[in-house]
Amino acid sequence: MNTQTTPDAQISPAAQSRSVLDVIDLTIRYGTKPAIRNVSLSIPQHRITAIIGPSGCGKSTLLRAFNRMNDFIPNVGMEGQILYLGSDIYAREVDPVEVRRRIGMVFQKPNPFPKSILQNVAWGPSINGFTGNLEDRVEQSLRRAALWEEVNDRLHESALALSGGQQQRLCIARALAMEPDVILMDEPCSALDPVSTARIEDLMFELKERYTIVIVTHNMQQAARVSNLTAFLENGSLVEYGETDQVFTRPRNQRTEEYVTGRFG
Amino acid sequence: MSQGSTAKPLLAGAGTRKSRTKEELIRFVLFLCAFLSILTTLSIIAILAWEAYSFFREVRVLDFLSGTRWTPLLEPRSFGVLPLVAGTLQIVIGASLIAIPVGLASAIYLAEFASAGVRRALKPVLEILAGIPTVVYGYFALTFVTPLIAAIFPQTQIFNAASASIVVGIMVLPMTASLCDDALRAVPESLRQGAFALGATQFEVTLRVVLPAALSGVMASFVLAASRAIGETMAVTLAAGATPKMTMNPLESIQTMTAYIVQVSLGDTPVGTVEYQTIFAVATLLFAITLSMNIIAHRVLARFREVYE
Amino acid sequence: MSSDRLRRRHAVTRGFRLLCAAVAWAGIVILAVLLFHVTREGIRWLDLQFLTEFPSRFPEQAGIKSALWGTVWLITLTAGISIPVGVAAAIYLEEYSPRNRLSQLIEVNIGNLAGVPSIVYGILGLVLFVRFLALGRSVLAGSLTMTLLILPVIIIAAREALRAVPDSIRHAAFALGATRWQAVRSQVLPVALPGILTGVILALSRAIGETAPLVMIGALTYVAFVPEGPMDAFTALPIQIFNWASRPQENFHQLAAAGIMVLLVTLLLMNATAVWIRQRAERTGR
Numbered sequence: 001m002n003t004q005t006t007p008d009a010q011i012s013p014a015a016q017s018r019s020v021l022d023v024i025d026l027t028i029r030y031g032t033k034p035a036i037r038n039v040s041l042s043i044p045q046h047r048i049t050a051i052i053g054p055s056g057c058g059k060s061t062l063l064r065a066f067n068r069m070n071d072f073i074p075n076v077g078m079e080g081q082i083l084y085l086g087s088d089i090y091a092r093e094v095d096p097v098e099v100r101r102r103i104g105m106v107f108q109k110p111n112p113f114p115k116s117i118l119q120n121v122a123w124g125p126s127i128n129g130f131t132g133n134l135e136d137r138v139e140q141s142l143r144r145a146a147l148w149e150e151v152n153d154r155l156h157e158s159a160l161a162l163s164g165g166q167q168q169r170l171c172i173a174r175a176l177a178m179e180p181d182v183i184l185m186d187e188p189c190s191a192l193d194p195v196s197t198a199r200i201e202d203l204m205f206e207l208k209e210r211y212t213i214v215i216v217t218h219n220m221q222q223a224a225r226v227s228n229l230t231a232f233l234e235n236g237s238l239v240e241y242g243e244t245d246q247v248f249t250r251p252r253n254q255r256t257e258e259y260v261t262g263r264f265g
Numbered sequence: 266m267s268q269g270s271t272a273k274p275l276l277a278g279a280g281t282r283k284s285r286t287k288e289e290l291i292r293f294v295l296f297l298c299a300f301l302s303i304l305t306t307l308s309i310i311a312i313l314a315w316e317a318y319s320f321f322r323e324v325r326v327l328d329f330l331s332g333t334r335w336t337p338l339l340e341p342r343s344f345g346v347l348p349l350v351a352g353t354l355q356i357v358i359g360a361s362l363i364a365i366p367v368g369l370a371s372a373i374y375l376a377e378f379a380s381a382g383v384r385r386a387l388k389p390v391l392e393i394l395a396g397i398p399t400v401v402y403g404y405f406a407l408t409f410v411t412p413l414i415a416a417i418f419p420q421t422q423i424f425n426a427a428s429a430s431i432v433v434g435i436m437v438l439p440m441t442a443s444l445c446d447d448a449l450r451a452v453p454e455s456l457r458q459g460a461f462a463l464g465a466t467q468f469e470v471t472l473r474v475v476l477p478a479a480l481s482g483v484m485a486s487f488v489l490a491a492s493r494a495i496g497e498t499m500a501v502t503l504a505a506g507a508t509p510k511m512t513m514n515p516l517e518s519i520q521t522m523t524a525y526i527v528q529v530s531l532g533d534t535p536v537g538t539v540e541y542q543t544i545f546a547v548a549t550l551l552f553a554i555t556l557s558m559n560i561i562a563h564r565v566l567a568r569f570r571e572v573y574e
Numbered sequence: 575m576s577s578d579r580l581r582r583r584h585a586v587t588r589g590f591r592l593l594c595a596a597v598a599w600a601g602i603v604i605l606a607v608l609l610f611h612v613t614r615e616g617i618r619w620l621d622l623q624f625l626t627e628f629p630s631r632f633p634e635q636a637g638i639k640s641a642l643w644g645t646v647w648l649i650t651l652t653a654g655i656s657i658p659v660g661v662a663a664a665i666y667l668e669e670y671s672p673r674n675r676l677s678q679l680i681e682v683n684i685g686n687l688a689g690v691p692s693i694v695y696g697i698l699g700l701v702l703f704v705r706f707l708a709l710g711r712s713v714l715a716g717s718l719t720m721t722l723l724i725l726p727v728i729i730i731a732a733r734e735a736l737r738a739v740p741d742s743i744r745h746a747a748f749a750l751g752a753t754r755w756q757a758v759r760s761q762v763l764p765v766a767l768p769g770i771l772t773g774v775i776l777a778l779s780r781a782i783g784e785t786a787p788l789v790m791i792g793a794l795t796y797v798a799f800v801p802e803g804p805m806d807a808f809t810a811l812p813i814q815i816f817n818w819a820s821r822p823q824e825n826f827h828q829l830a831a832a833g834i835m836v837l838l839v840t841l842l843l844m845n846a847t848a849v850w851i852r853q854r855a856e857r858t859g860r
Binding site: 471 | 816
């Protein structure tokens with residue numbers, strides 16, 4: 001219902017694309033300390049949106065609000081709304097489990113389950129009542145995560161035997177196996193070497209054909225390289241949000257300019 | 266591909282509702298299992314209170330607590346619990362004389378001197394000592410420790426407090442050592458280094474800095490060890506005897522509260538008589554003493570941990 | 575002058591260190607003496623006949639068949655009841671419980687229950703199971719009593735094992751749309767399992783050696799048969815040992831020593847299993 005209520009170009013810069021997530025006047029508090037202050041923005045479909053900002057600015061908090069992972073932190077208070085395809089994901093009748101099935105997540109440090117590669121990818125679909133061919137789904141997900149060629153001969157070996165970069169791609173494959181609409185990535189490359197990082201960035205380009213991606217990163221070059229849109233957060237407030245080119249080359253706000261040119265943060 | 270799923274509304278369908286009900290059911294069953302511990306405590310209290318109540322309708326509480334003769338099974342009957350308390354106290358004191366110095370010194374060695382390798386070797390030994398059943402210690406007291414004591418002091422009786430005290434001391438030793446070790450290791454390294462930087466030797470650092478800093482934790486472990494010694498049953502039943510009396514001579518036969526309870530339950534005292542109810546009165550006293558010691562010690566330990574965490 | 579003092583201070587440290595070390599290693603000496611004494615006394619009674627004969631008035635004919643089987647029954651039933659209940663309680667406290675007054679009360683309560691003397695559990699079992707629930711002096715009554723006794727130990731150990739599972743595993747599971755139970759059952763529990771098993775085995779080995787509660791619920795009658803069901807009367811190894819040790823005759827004391835050897839070997843095997851599980855889990859190293 002609320003998908004079109006974004007007249008302000010700053011809030012929804014990509015009007016040509018339909019928005020998947022709409023944040024409306026969101027405030028999140030840890031105890032009494034606000035971590036996100038009155039943020040409104042829209043995430044367009046099949047684009048990569050980067051959230052940048054100095055550490056502690058609330059970017060991870062915002063990202064985790066999109067699939068209700070903040071529910072696990074005690075004493076979190078929230079005001080405002082987050083709409084997924086028009087429906088409020090924090091509405092009373094909504095099961096957070098259902099939200100997370102649609103909105104997948106990749107974490108900062110690769111966190112594969114201490115099981116086989118196959119089991120890692122197959123577990124999500126199998127607990128969610130997937131009835132099709134599980135092996136096909138696993139292969140498809142691993143292919144999309146550009147990992148199939150490297151692991152297809154050792155699917156039954158422990159996922160922990162993989163390298164860090166491979167583990168992270170496995171975590172992406174695991175998320176893809178759920179066929180989500182949105183994939184949230186919380187600094188997915190911060191624990192990886194440059195080569196692995198480059199592979200994951202390439203992968204993101206391919207994935208945006210099918211999925212909407214939101215990535216939190218502290219690495220501005222990465223945001224500039226991979227994203228279509230960039231949101232700059234400072235002290236929990238949204239300072240600027242726009243096409244990545246524009247944010248990095250012609251920022252409207254002076255704080256943004258200072259940050260993207262590396263004068264602070 | 267994702268288009269298909271985007272059309273679906275987010276609201277919970279019938280399937281989700283069903284699995285939510287299942288989740289709630291599981292949660293409830295798990296809760297019941299955790300809540301069982303509360304029920305256990307309540308049952309203990311209810312049973313002891315109920316049975317002790319019927320005992321104290323026959324015997325005045327004051328007579329029970331202050332009487333110095335305990336002859337509930339013989340005429341003339343007398344229900345003064347102090348001899349049992351004295352017997353228990355004798356065991357606790359004797360056991361503490363062993364467990365406290367040895368336990369603390371072992372803990373100091375483990376925490377302050379021993380290398381990681383020595384720790385790895387010593388800890389399992391302590392664990393094995395802690396895992397030996399109490400009936401085995403009872404046997405050991407009766408057939409090894411008592412003859413040993415008798416060889417030195419010929420007047421020693423076959424059943425005597427000394428031998429039971431010694432094995433109870435050995436029994437609570439691992440617990441004392443391990444709790445003291447925890448307390449000493451909780452003291453931050455910075456405190457030690459600060460003292461070393463002032464030119465203190467290891468001995469001075471341990472005795473003047475580490476030990477005082479860990480004092481409340483160490484004291485709490487002593488209380489827990491004493492509480493364990495009070496509740497110890499089989500070793501004292503086998504080795505300390507069945508003669509309730511007010512004596513401080515460790516070479517004589519005595520009786521503890523726990524040993525008395527065993528004695529009655531092994532005998533043919535008819536259920537429901539006041540003689541039989543004595544075990545509940547004694548058990549109530551035992552439970553009250555150990556529980557309050559445990560609660561105090563855990564409080565102290567909790568506060569101690571807060572200081573250093 | 576002052577270097578003299580310094581030398582003395584160092585000597586004090588060395589002496590102190592030696593004292594502490596000697597005292598700490600005394601544990602090994604005590605253990606060795608105890609084992610040596612028991613073996614010396616018991617070894618000549620320990621033969622196949624000892625394991626296959628029922629207790630008897632005549633030491634030469636006495637064995638621990640009924641006690642051994644009683645212990646097997648007792649521990650099997652106790653394990654069957656206490657493991658699921660204890661692990662479930664630990665899961666609730668570690669994975670589910672909101673941080674409120676009630677769960678705090680439960681936690682403190684479990685800590686205190688772990689310190690209640692075992693004989694008090696015996697009284698609880700006697701009144702609640704033997705009389706009130708009319709289970710009589712059966713293996714089942716004994717097992718239920720033992721269950722209540724070791725539940726705190728199992729819960730505390732299982733909670734520690736669950737706490738050691740990194741949160742990243744839970745988050746990964748939740749982010750895949752797992753419900754809490756799915757996350758716990760399929761991901762958290764398997765990782766915690768070696769730790770839980772170690773704790774469970776240690777708790778059960780405590781149950782094997784416990785005597786006082788069984789004396790209370792009346793397992794000390796002369797039993798010359800092997801239990802065939804949970805409602806049968808029984809005796810157990812530590813009870814048989816107690817029985818023999820409390821007789822005045824030397825021969826029975828030696829029988830007790832032989833019984834102790836059987837008991838200690840059983841415990842040793844269980845502990846070795848626990849250590850083996852722990853080391854295997856560390857090697858496969860998640």
